[in-house]
Amino acid sequence: xxxxxxxxxxxxxxxxxxxxxxxxxxxxxxxxxxxxxxxxxxxxxxxxxxxxxxxxxxxxxxxxxxxxxxxxxxxxxxxxxxxxxxxxxxxxxxxxxxxxxxxxxxxxxxxxxxxxxxxxxxxxxxxxxxxxxxxxxxxxxxxxxxxxxxxxxxxxxxxxxxxxxxxxxxxxxxxxxxxxxxxxxxxxxxxxxxxxxxxxxxxxxxxxxxxxxxxxxxxxxxxxxxxxxxxxxxxxxxxxxxxxxxxxxxxxxxxxxxxxxxxxxxxxxxxxxxxxxxxxxxxxxxxxxxxxxxxxxxxxxxxxxxxxxxxxxxxxxxxxxxxxxxxxxxxxxxxxxxxxxxxxxxxxxxxxxxxxxxxxxxxxxxxxxxxxxxxxxxxxxxxxx
Amino acid sequence: xxxxxxxxxxxxxxxxxxxxxxxxxxxxxxxxxxxxxxxxxxxxxxxxxxxxxxxxxxxxxxxxxxxxxxxxxxxxxxxxxxxxxxxxxxxxxxxxxxxxxxxxxxxxxxxxxxxxxxxxxxxxxxxxxxxxxxxxxxxxxxxxxxxxxxxxxxxxxxxxxxxxxxxxxxxxxxxxxxxxxxxxxxxxxxxxxxxxxxxxxxxxxxxxxxxxxxxxxxxxxxxxxxxxxxxxxxxxxxxxxxxxxxxxxxxxxxxxxxxxxxxxxxx
Numbered sequence: 001x002x003x004x005x006x007x008x009x010x011x012x013x014x015x016x017x018x019x020x021x022x023x024x025x026x027x028x029x030x031x032x033x034x035x036x037x038x039x040x041x042x043x044x045x046x047x048x049x050x051x052x053x054x055x056x057x058x059x060x061x062x063x064x065x066x067x068x069x070x071x072x073x074x075x076x077x078x079x080x081x082x083x084x085x086x087x088x089x090x091x092x093x094x095x096x097x098x099x100x101x102x103x104x105x106x107x108x109x110x111x112x113x114x115x116x117x118x119x120x121x122x123x124x125x126x127x128x129x130x131x132x133x134x135x136x137x138x139x140x141x142x143x144x145x146x147x148x149x150x151x152x153x154x155x156x157x158x159x160x161x162x163x164x165x166x167x168x169x170x171x172x173x174x175x176x177x178x179x180x181x182x183x184x185x186x187x188x189x190x191x192x193x194x195x196x197x198x199x200x201x202x203x204x205x206x207x208x209x210x211x212x213x214x215x216x217x218x219x220x221x222x223x224x225x226x227x228x229x230x231x232x233x234x235x236x237x238x239x240x241x242x243x244x245x246x247x248x249x250x251x252x253x254x255x256x257x258x259x260x261x262x263x264x265x266x267x268x269x270x271x272x273x274x275x276x277x278x279x280x281x282x283x284x285x286x287x288x289x290x291x292x293x294x295x296x297x298x299x300x301x302x303x304x305x306x307x308x309x310x311x312x313x314x315x316x317x318x319x320x321x322x323x324x325x326x327x328x329x330x331x332x333x334x335x336x337x338x339x340x341x342x343x344x345x346x347x348x349x350x351x352x353x354x355x356x357x358x359x360x361x362x363x364x365x366x367x368x369x370x371x372x373x374x375x376x377x378x379x380x381x382x383x384x385x
Numbered sequence: 386x387x388x389x390x391x392x393x394x395x396x397x398x399x400x401x402x403x404x405x406x407x408x409x410x411x412x413x414x415x416x417x418x419x420x421x422x423x424x425x426x427x428x429x430x431x432x433x434x435x436x437x438x439x440x441x442x443x444x445x446x447x448x449x450x451x452x453x454x455x456x457x458x459x460x461x462x463x464x465x466x467x468x469x470x471x472x473x474x475x476x477x478x479x480x481x482x483x484x485x486x487x488x489x490x491x492x493x494x495x496x497x498x499x500x501x502x503x504x505x506x507x508x509x510x511x512x513x514x515x516x517x518x519x520x521x522x523x524x525x526x527x528x529x530x531x532x533x534x535x536x537x538x539x540x541x542x543x544x545x546x547x548x549x550x551x552x553x554x555x556x557x558x559x560x561x562x563x564x565x566x567x568x569x570x571x572x573x574x575x576x577x578x579x580x581x582x583x584x585x586x587x588x589x590x591x592x593x594x595x596x597x598x599x600x601x602x603x604x605x606x607x608x609x610x611x612x613x614x615x616x617x618x619x620x621x622x623x624x625x626x627x628x629x630x631x632x633x634x635x636x637x638x639x640x641x642x643x644x645x646x647x648x649x650x651x652x
Contacts, residue, residue: 273598
């Protein structure tokens with residue numbers, strides 16, 4: 001789960017990490033009010049769940065409360081398109097109004113779970129403020145990595161290794177080791193999958209400060225963080241994806257016109273690849289899950305039907321824990337409430353496949369039943385409008 | 386239940402609070418794994434415990450001296466798994482999964498998992514995969530062409546799993562009942578590249594490989610927590626290239642797993 005910069009900074013501040021003074025605003029009068037408390041010279045930053053805001057015109061340093069208000073007016077209620085958002089962009093409903101800092105140098109600091117190291121890894125670099133993936137690709141030696149043993153935890157020497165590795169001025173070594181320790185505390189306490197400060201600046205007054213902050217929370221840990229539920233901003237997500245999450249279905253909206261419903265993530269990706277090979281494009285990724293109920297299948301299928309881009313549907317179910325008859329009843333139920341307008345191809349195999357096929361055949365729906373993925377691909381190929 | 390029908394020697398169940406009862410009027414249930422091991426000599430555990438308690442269940446089985454633990458549970462917090470995997474490094478227990486379908490050896494009539502047993506046929510091809518239903522798809526294609534399986538192992542779809550492709554390949558290499566291996570990978574991480582490296586330098590049996598997710602967009606998690614493209618090496622193309630370079634037979638489309646295997650083993 002992603003959260004906004006201002007929410008992340010609030011959490012960092014609770015853990016003693018210095019952040020810029022500022023407040024979040026939802027209206028223009030709030031922007032003006034906050035800017036006035038800072039003598040007008042402020043940074044106004046669009047709050048969206050996407051990187052690349054600066055380049056897309058979502059961040060600006062202004063000199064007066066009036067200018068702040070004018071810039072915020074361009075942002076609030078509008079959408080921003082960055083290289084991470086896709087062509088539709090994401091809505092800006094909040095802006096962060098902050099006191100600017102005099103930056104002497106920018107650094108990069110992040111903690112992630114690294115599946116190769118099988119632990120959390122702290123990464124730091126002198127090349128802050130930039131796209132770290134680019135730094136990693138062009139000059140990997142500029143990134144220092146330290147793996148944290150999950151049993152003994154982060155050690156002081158590791159923090160010093162990072163701080164000295166960044167060639168910091170002597171007076172910043174101690175504050176930096178403390179900051180790294182605190183960021184690691186946040187990472188563990190909030191069950192993060194990513195905790196990133198980029199840039200982490202040293203000001204011309206010699207102070208460390210988190211100029212930007214990004215915390216991604218592990219979705220699988222949300223059960224033990226009820227407080228994190230309030231941080232979710234559903235408006236930053238695709239409405240169909242929000243519906244899917246609430247229904248316990250793994251769904252990702254894509255650009256094509258072939259809706260697909262599959263059980264299992266691997267088989268779903270294989271089905272998407274098959275659609276591509278048939279010269280078509282999938283409209284979505286959808287995994288109904290291993291032990292889906294009839295209701296969940298129906299919800300999943302309705303989700304596909306509600307996508308206006310979907311012109312045809314491919315169902316690929318390999319019955320195991322989810323039986324084919326349950327899947328078939330779910331499809332029939334979903335179609336009973338809406339008029340079927342798109343052709344449906346169903347490939348079913350495994351547990352109770354005969355019952356499943358019978359249910360679909362006797363349902364009166366225009367369903368083409370196929371036995372293998374090759375046939376499914378051929379039908380999709382020939383159905384191109 | 387279906388494991389028993391398949392022939393697995395199921396000796397005990399563990400559910401705290403249900404100790405002393407019988408499951409399905411046959412199998413004794415214990416309160417702790419240690420009791421189950423002491424009373425029955427169980428050496429393998431199959432874990433279905435819900436995600437919030439699954440890490441605890443894996444550690445309990447490990448400390449009771451279980452040799453092989455298969456964890457089916459999906460959605461275990463990653464920071465829990467980081468600890469579990471680190472802890473298990475010093476133990477002799479092997480963890481399969483989590484978020485996996487388990488394992489099956491059709492010739493031995495032994496199934497420790499949730500896969501539909503009837504699609505499997507005894508034979509000499511090993512299957513290893515990060516996925517569940519896609520493994521069933523592969524097995525079904527093999528069985529339909531009369532190609533039987535020695536063992537099929539689902540290593541799981543999470544970024545952190547107890548057993549890697551390389552671990553399973555090493556076992557298949559030693560296994561005299563396995564002549565060739567079907568390896569099914571997907572986008573995310575670098576486990577397939579590690580497998581390719583091992584195949585290139587140490588593995589002498591034919592490998593047939595399918596990698597799915599070529600068409601997945603970067604940065605979006607494709608259902609499996611591990612299936613997300615971050616950086617080039619996580620892409621399908623990179624993995625396919627590495628495996629091809631290691632001499633693996635690349636399956637061109639997901640519908641061709643059976644036929645590619647048939648061609649590879651008849652050479």
